[in-house]
Amino acid sequence: MHELGLAAEIFRIARETVDARGGGRLESVTVVVGDLAAVEPDLLEFAWKATVAGGLDEGAKLHVDWRPARQLCSSCGEVPERAEGSWLRLCPRCRQPLRVEGGDELEVRTMTFSEGAA
Amino acid sequence: MTEIDVKRKVLEANASAARSLKETFGASGTLVVNLISSPGSGKTTLLEATARALKDRFRLGGLDGDIATERDAERLQRAGIPARQILTGGACHLDARQVEKALAEEGSRLAGLDALFIENVGNLICPTSYDLGEAFKVVLLSVVEGDDKPFKYPAIFSRAAFTVVTKCDLLPHVDFDLSAVREQVAALNPSAGFLVVSARSGEGMDAWYSLLEEKIAWKREAPAAALVAP
Numbered sequence A: 001m002h003e004l005g006l007a008a009e010i011f012r013i014a015r016e017t018v019d020a021r022g023g024g025r026l027e028s029v030t031v032v033v034g035d036l037a038a039v040e041p042d043l044l045e046f047a048w049k050a051t052v053a054g055g056l057d058e059g060a061k062l063h064v065d066w067r068p069a070r071q072l073c074s075s076c077g078e079v080p081e082r083a084e085g086s087w088l089r090l091c092p093r094c095r096q097p098l099r100v101e102g103g104d105e106l107e108v109r110t111m112t113f114s115e116g117a118a
Numbered sequence B: 001m002t003e004i005d006v007k008r009k010v011l012e013a014n015a016s017a018a019r020s021l022k023e024t025f026g027a028s029g030t031l032v033v034n035l036i037s038s039p040g041s042g043k044t045t046l047l048e049a050t051a052r053a054l055k056d057r058f059r060l061g062g063l064d065g066d067i068a069t070e071r072d073a074e075r076l077q078r079a080g081i082p083a084r085q086i087l088t089g090g091a092c093h094l095d096a097r098q099v100e101k102a103l104a105e106e107g108s109r110l111a112g113l114d115a116l117f118i119e120n121v122g123n124l125i126c127p128t129s130y131d132l133g134e135a136f137k138v139v140l141l142s143v144v145e146g147d148d149k150p151f152k153y154p155a156i157f158s159r160a161a162f163t164v165v166t167k168c169d170l171l172p173h174v175d176f177d178l179s180a181v182r183e184q185v186a187a188l189n190p191s192a193g194f195l196v197v198s199a200r201s202g203e204g205m206d207a208w209y210s211l212l213e214e215k216i217a218w219k220r221e222a223p224a225a226a227l228v229a230p
Helices: A003-020 A041-052 B012-028 B043-054 B072-076 B096-110 B152-158 B168-173 B177-187 B206-220
Strands: A024-034 A063-066 A070-073 A098-101 A106-115 B002-009 B030-036 B060-064 B083-087 B115-119 B136-142 B162-166 B193-196
Touching: A003 A024, A003 A041, A003 A106, A003 B002, A024 A041, A024 B152, A041 A063, A070 B012, A098 B177, A106 B152, B002 B012, B002 B060, B030 B043, B030 B206, B043 B060, B043 B115, B043 B162, B043 B206, B060 B072, B060 B096, B072 B083, B072 B152, B096 B206, B115 B136, B115 B206, B136 B152, B177 B193, B193 B206
Parallel strands: A024 A063, B030 B115, B030 B136, B060 B083, B060 B115, B136 B162, B162 B193
Antiparallel strands: A024 A106, A070 A098, A106 B002
């Protein structure tokens, strides 16, 4: 449960960005979160609400742009089928072991703010 | 309303501290190993045995992350190497800034080592995301935890350079399919090393020590700029 720490970092980055543009009120932040980033989107949104609560940016929205990791088979390419909450061990078509790629994204991608309000 | 492209890593502050740690460890030729596992899988026991086996030939040290008590650092000190506890006050992982602070406070005691072992907070999830400036991560899985863990916690098993199965002396007493674990790890991370050890019986420990000796030698000879283990 380190989502509270992550929410604080997201808020710090967003505030810095707004302040560098002359200040204002934060409206929304979009964060790209990968499958393997060890982040639970619901918990992150909950932590975000707690982070902005009671301040000038209260009510600012957090959007999570979820990026799944990819399962790759050396013969069949990308395998979209997934074991629930986990990974498939073998390719459902040729039975070769699958490789997992990507899904480690954790980035503040875009944000919106209203100028001068804060 | 103004929309801005930000494109900044959420963990940029950690990444910047980790980069600075890597420079420090590169300059001193210190091999840093980040050990990650569930609580009770035997990180401290593995390090106690490692300390006893290698301390006469190498300068070793430990950083022990926990939410409470100084027990682990005390155990490593009794095993004969300098160690420092980092208490996280409830947080489920170590971050690079805590490592920087602890090393700065320890000064020469934990500087210029041949190898520094960072024992992360017992947890297979969050510690995976925080680079501590290490050469590589090692994930431990004890045979009593069950043989389904690599696929249940794919992030750490994908990113650890080595999987170490611990407490293998208990294999006759538990239903733990070693080959299933090996297959899962190979599927998640084809280049990962795989070791099976028991610190208690000594089985497999020579392979672990040889691995560390090889990596310590590599780190000593590698230019300061080399940041990732081969």
